[in-house]
Amino acid sequence: MIRLDDFQGTPEDLAEFITPVWRETYQGRMVYPDWAGDFFRWQMRWDAPGSRRHMIAAYDEDRLIATLLGTSFPVRADNELIRGSIWSWMTIDPEYRGRGLATLLDRDRVRRLQDEQVDLIVSYRYFGSRHSLAEQPKKVQAKPKKFNRTVGLWVRVLDPRTVGRWSLKAVDGWMSRLSFPLAKVPGPGKLDSFIRRATEQDIPRCVELVREQTAGMPLTMAWDESTLRHQLLGSPLVTTLVLERSGAVEGFVSFHILDWVGRMSGKVGIFDLIVTDRLGSGAALALMNAAFRTMVEKGAILTVKVRTGDVPASLMWRCYFVPRPADSHLILQWVSLNREISSRSPIHLLWR
Numbered sequence: 001m002i003r004l005d006d007f008q009g010t011p012e013d014l015a016e017f018i019t020p021v022w023r024e025t026y027q028g029r030m031v032y033p034d035w036a037g038d039f040f041r042w043q044m045r046w047d048a049p050g051s052r053r054h055m056i057a058a059y060d061e062d063r064l065i066a067t068l069l070g071t072s073f074p075v076r077a078d079n080e081l082i083r084g085s086i087w088s089w090m091t092i093d094p095e096y097r098g099r100g101l102a103t104l105l106d107r108d109r110v111r112r113l114q115d116e117q118v119d120l121i122v123s124y125r126y127f128g129s130r131h132s133l134a135e136q137p138k139k140v141q142a143k144p145k146k147f148n149r150t151v152g153l154w155v156r157v158l159d160p161r162t163v164g165r166w167s168l169k170a171v172d173g174w175m176s177r178l179s180f181p182l183a184k185v186p187g188p189g190k191l192d193s194f195i196r197r198a199t200e201q202d203i204p205r206c207v208e209l210v211r212e213q214t215a216g217m218p219l220t221m222a223w224d225e226s227t228l229r230h231q232l233l234g235s236p237l238v239t240t241l242v243l244e245r246s247g248a249v250e251g252f253v254s255f256h257i258l259d260w261v262g263r264m265s266g267k268v269g270i271f272d273l274i275v276t277d278r279l280g281s282g283a284a285l286a287l288m289n290a291a292f293r294t295m296v297e298k299g300a301i302l303t304v305k306v307r308t309g310d311v312p313a314s315l316m317w318r319c320y321f322v323p324r325p326a327d328s329h330l331i332l333q334w335v336s337l338n339r340e341i342s343s344r345s346p347i348h349l350l351w352r
């Protein structure tokens with residue numbers, strides 16, 4: 001008998017279910033991330049009270065057959081502080097597809113969030129490959145789920161030769177090889193003496209900076225000290241660099257590294273926060289280049305940032321990011337409230 005329950009098991013058990021299903025579904029056809037236990041331990045805030053309520057699993061007797069995972073976050077929607085959540089990893093064992101499990105998991109999620117008075121579900125649906133099985137808009141008319149906008153990535157190649165071999169599409173491989181002269185990451189300069197790893201003491205200032213940068217956006221993560229501390233310092237997978245002058249942190253960037261599987265596995269640096277509004281352009285560039293160097297040291301071949309207007313495009317161009325065409329739908333699914341978020345305004349959300 002099939003039943004829905006909180007996920008029972010360790011982060012490693014979760015990865016051992018999800019990653020092989022994605023591999024079986026997409027390997028050789030579409031790039032997919034290879035999540036490991038540590039990633040879920042961080043993302044799901046594994047030991048926080050109530051985190052299991054956001055790890056929904058379907059079991060056939062004792063066999064794990066599907067998952068849907070999320071994390072709750074305070075969000076600011078049109079200047080109103082609301083309870084939000086970011087969800088991903090809808091994964092159904094191929095043997096159990098086409099039986100309405102996706103709908104069951106979604107309904108159970110909504111029920112759980114209604115109980116907790118969470119107002120908003122943020123999620124993404126990838127359409128950048130014909131092989132993607134993610135839900136597409138034509139299927140979804142029902143309110144209050146809203147395909148808010150399409151989003152793409154800023155992409156910067158760090159290791160053109162390896163990306164050339166790693167890319168599934170020949171054209172991407174060639175583009176990457178051609179980027180060779182631009183891809184070289186500049187060495188440290190004068191400003192690098194002001195750049196260092198973030199520490200616990202930086203968190204209050206980082207909260208101030210990110211709030212300042214995202215003020216006025218109609219939808220943003222409403223970072224507080226607890227959520228930002230976890231995001232910036234909560235895992236060995238994360239690196240956060242700050243730029244501090246005259247005793248004051250003026251900007252920071254934060255990224256994590258994930259394996260993405262194309263023709264082979266390659267490490268990708270994913271920027272979650274780029275907060276540089278207070279920095280002059282030279283200092284912002286120095287901070288980005290320091291992040292690239294750290295990524296290269298960790299073996300990254302590519303770096304990405306979701307493009308939602310929360311980072312100045314001029315900075316991204318200057319450090320040789322290229323905007324890729326939109327390839328995912330951003331879905332805002334309202335649970336109790338119902339708000340209209342303009343599809344054109346800049347917003348600041350995590351991308352998962």
Ligand SMILES: CC(C)(COP(=O)(O)OP(=O)(O)OC[C@H]1O[C@@H](n2cnc3c(N)ncnc32)[C@H](O)[C@@H]1OP(=O)(O)O)[C@@H](O)C(=O)NCCC(=O)NCCS
Pocket residue numbers: 021022025089090091092093096097098099100101102103106124125126132133134135136139140
């Ligand atoms: C995507 C996947 C979960 C769909 O599983 P499935 O059993 O084939 O699901 P179905 O096609 O029966 O979909 C059932 C319904 O759930 C809906 N649905 C699909 N994904 C959904 C999601 N993430 N959230 C909410 N509803 C979803 C579908 O729109 C469909 O609605 P409809 O019946 O009104 O058309 C499955 O193919 C899978 O595990 N793929 C590999 C991982 C993956 O790509 N996950 C998607 C990440 S966005």
